[in-house]
Amino acid sequence: MALLVGGIAWSDQIPIYASAPGIILDQHSTAAADQHDTVAALFFAAGQFSKVKVGQRAVVHIGASKEELASQIIKIEPAVVSPNTIYQRYGFVAQVVTQPSIVVLIQLKNIPTATYAGSMIVANVQTGSQRIISMLPGLGNIVGGRLWMPANKRHRF
Numbered sequence: 651m652a653l654l655v656g657g658i659a660w661s662d663q664i665p666i667y668a669s670a671p672g673i674i675l676d677q678h679s680t681a682a683a684d685q686h687d688t689v690a691a692l693f694f695a696a697g698q699f700s701k702v703k704v705g706q707r708a709v710v711h712i713g714a715s716k717e718e719l720a721s722q723i724i725k726i727e728p729a730v731v732s733p734n735t736i737y738q739r740y741g742f743v744a745q746v747v748t749q750p751s752i753v754v755l756i757q758l759k760n761i762p763t764a765t766y767a768g769s770m771i772v773a774n775v776q777t778g779s780q781r782i783i784s785m786l787p788g789l790g791n792i793v794g795g796r797l798w799m800p801a802n803k804r805h806r807f
Contacts, residue, residue, distance in 0.1 A: 701777035
């Protein structure tokens with residue numbers, strides 16, 4: 651039984667998510683892919699730039715709602731922007747975005763823009779995965795069957 655559990659822990663992976671605050675935009679802020687769809691702007695930390703891609707799915711919560719809405723990334727702005735710029739462009743509360751960020755636009759289907767424009771959201775985007783075994787205490791440093799050691803102590807094979 652332990653061998654079976656160990657095999658599952660070694661081979662199975664769990665998703666890693668990046669969370670970001672955001673705001674649902676009004677119809678005049680940006681052109682939606684379909685006029686019936688609502689668009690929201692998410693504000694990811696600048697370090698997440700290489701991890702988010704157009705087409706990735708996101709799970710969104712509007713306000714304090716527990717309801718999950720499926721969405722998809724439709725555009726990633728090419729430049730990192732300051733919290734002040736985010737506030738000027740989107741009116742987003744400066745206390746929520748406190749560091750340079752990338753702006754990611756997502757599409758929300760079947761959500762009335764007129765009702766939800768200006769609503770704060772939180773979105774989770776899957777940015778990768780990791781093996782279950784790497785989360786176990788004492789085994790988290792095993793990567794690819796090798797024990798982790800500092801770069802200056804590694805031997806090249």
